[in-house]
Amino acid sequence: MRITIDACSYVLGEIERPYRDVPDFKNMLGRYGYPDEPTVFGWGAYFKTDDDIFDLGIRSARQTLAQSSVSADDVDFVMFCSTCFPGNEIEYINYNARIYESLELKKAFPIGITLNNCISFMSAIVMAENMIRSGAYNNILIITADKVYDESIRFNNFALLSDSAASCLVTRRDVSGLEIMSARFGVSQDPITSNHGKDEPELYGRILNEVLEGSTTSLSDISKVFCNNIFRPVTQLKETRLGFSRRQLYLDNVARCGHCFSADTLINYVDYARQTSPAEGEKFLFSVDAPNLRANMLVQYKH
Template sequence: MTSLAAVSSYLPPTIPVEQLREPLGLTDQQVRRFTRLYGLDRICQAPAQSEAELLTAAAEKLEALAGQEDRVRYVVRAKGLRTTAPYPVSPLQQVREALGLHRATVFSVADHGCATGLLAVDAAGTLLAADGDPDALALVLAGDKTFTPFSQWVEDVSIMGEGVSAVLVGAGGDRDRVLGYHARIHGREDGVIDLDPEGARDAKRIYQDAMAEVVLGALDRAGLGIADLDLVLPHNVNRVSWTVAAAHLGIPRDRIFLENIARTGHCFCADPFINYQSARELGLLRPGDRYLMTSAGLGQSFAAMVLEH
């Protein structure tokens, strides 16, 4: 059974939303919406660090990786964005060399937007199970650089941060075991993921039902119900979307971890893992607790994963 052997995050320094008014061309109304309504306050920014440096910083914090480099069979880059570096630069290969993971096969998964992190964990677990080596590991690297105007914010939805996570995945283990995973894409036939006015209206219309579909699907595969969840670790898109989702799904508000929305911004597909690390540090997860990770991304992609701590 797939498990999270270790999780670490690297959070760069933050700047207040107000300082992004001019760079992003935000109006006074948009600043108020992001801060007062959506709960965003500070955004992780690392202008002096490359994507490879960010990802390496997160992976180097994995104490469980030290001395176990030869056990890593796969390094999986979970990309919230389709393109994260100009050709022929390969941040993933740079990270592999920096960490000394010479036996690992490296590849990226994308096109699930900010739901790609959970997809990468599922893919890593599937590959490890097929290998049949109980000692083999995979390293999932999640999070993106906001190096283009398109990637810096989603208009009237969220502002993107550059926090990243490293997740060491095993094929077995008795801690943080994956009990169920479900994903669904409600994409356009032409493959366009930009939120033009029509796309934005469609995303808003289906969001709550689509999120409920994957949450209930993951719970069904785990043989559990909403009442069995001790904690929800969501993507940090904004406070309003999760206030509505909690009511829609019947999840008590105090079981949803939203504290990082104000501290980091929406860090692409790294959010659930950043929230996991914070929850552990705060003592919110006890052995045997069942918890839910969720994500949604541009292109109408949705994913949910149920785990047992």
């Protein structure tokens, strides 16, 4: 069965700011021991919104539904991912109603995905693939949205954060898009006492090998690797140590929009596809990590 990621879309916060506008920026440089070298780290702009995460997510999802041949009536499951869902139990009920009404969904069962930080969107796509492959569902809408609620953490020791949302449909329909070839996500061997954000070569290598073995694909077959938009030296070290060349890494958005939580890889793919139309059969790797967590998904473009 061919399962496709269709109608990828994203939105950024409506307010764009240069990196030096981050509150208390100079003191933060001193705290982390960084020189003010934007070309080295990939500092450029960040985006913020005055809206909430559901406004962002709904805007992106509307674009996805408008681009897809799958109508809102045919969406039978919806996943909303975020590192932080604000509000109380009553507000959560209203969030569901807001999504249904805004997107005109009729039968989509809703769930929220969190706790896995910047891997939430990728893990949702992998779960959606398995749910469709089982025959239980046909068309699953996936939305991720995040914003910085406390400006004091806009800049931290690994990334400059942007408010953003992204969305896509995972479907069994025969449509143009990214066919999922193989995907895995996993946890550190020692998640309790292990690092809290440090590099984990064993975990990264293990998940990558599982994905490649599941698809009989070699590193050289992969056209582009779409990674987290964290500081450029950190990303390059993580991925090139696995055997990828600098040429294979798509790093353009590190400076353009910074780290968009779990939306990074899809945003990077959309921008790449706009710049260079993917060729039939071209293979891409989506590569994301969070403290103690890693996910890889191998896809190929199909017309």
